Amino acid sequence: xxxxxxxxxxxxxxxxxxxxxxxxxxxxxxxxxxxxxxxxxxxxxxxxxxxxxxxxxxxxxxxxxxxxxxxxxxxxxxxxxxxxxxxxxxxxxxxxxxxxxxxxxxxxxxx
Amino acid sequence: xxxxxxxxxxxxxxxxxxxxxxxxxxxxxxxxxxxxxxxxxxxxxxxxxxxxxxxxxxxxxxxxxxxxxxxxxxxxxxxxxxxxxxxxxxxxxxxxxxxxxxxxxxxxxxxxxxxx
Numbered sequence: 283x284x285x286x287x288x289x290x291x292x293x294x295x296x297x298x299x300x301x302x303x304x305x306x307x308x309x310x311x312x313x314x315x316x317x318x319x320x321x322x323x324x325x326x327x328x329x330x331x332x333x334x335x336x337x338x339x340x341x342x343x344x345x346x347x348x349x350x351x352x353x354x355x356x357x358x359x360x361x362x363x364x365x366x367x368x369x370x371x372x373x374x375x376x377x378x379x380x381x382x383x384x385x386x387x388x389x390x391x392x393x
Numbered sequence: 394x395x396x397x398x399x400x401x402x403x404x405x406x407x408x409x410x411x412x413x414x415x416x417x418x419x420x421x422x423x424x425x426x427x428x429x430x431x432x433x434x435x436x437x438x439x440x441x442x443x444x445x446x447x448x449x450x451x452x453x454x455x456x457x458x459x460x461x462x463x464x465x466x467x468x469x470x471x472x473x474x475x476x477x478x479x480x481x482x483x484x485x486x487x488x489x490x491x492x493x494x495x496x497x498x499x500x501x502x503x504x505x506x507x508x509x
């Protein structure tokens with residue numbers, strides 16, 4: 283089955299700097315790669331996603347890149363703000379199968 | 394946008410009792426819903442896949458008799474933790490897949506279960 287590895291497990295950045303979180307997946311048939319933000323005591327919130335027919339997607343300060351050949355995808359957050367502090371999860375699926383999650387990255391943005 | 398309502402958000406129960414958690418898709422039909430369990434500072438672990446009108450598919454190691462799942466309608470799935478024990482204390486999260494949209498997964502806000 284699918285296995286998703288996520289790095290780093292913790293990340294601290296200064297406010298205004300960029301943050302990058304990387305994930306790799308094992309199943310070449312996976313074609314959907316969402317990123318979720320989870321705040322303490324709450325469910326995951328989708329922040330951006332990408333499908334396998336696209337190499338990059340951007341939404342304001344957030345971008346995701348996908349390298350299908352290498353089977354890895356990354357989340358980029360620019361101009362970080364304290365409210366970006368949370369746990370971020372990457373995930374992968376074949377579109378109609380359950381999402382398989384990475385282990386999460388705890389991002390701390392220091393003001 | 395798609396909204397999934399999960400209730401209760403927090404519940405405390407005594408050992409040996411049962412607790413039911415509801416997951417409702419408010420503005421879309423969900424033929425498939427997923428139940429996850431999350432331990433503190435850990436990732437989401439899939440427990441089972443629930444399909445409307447049929448039996449749930451449980452992941453390896455998840456006791457189907459302890460975690461009863463019912464998906465009786467296109468908008469409601471329930472998870473019942475039976476004969477709860479302190480080790481069942483956890484954060485439970487449901488996710489509903491929008492049948493009409495490819496790749497449409499929406500998560501509930503989670504239920505914090507504490508068994509005392």
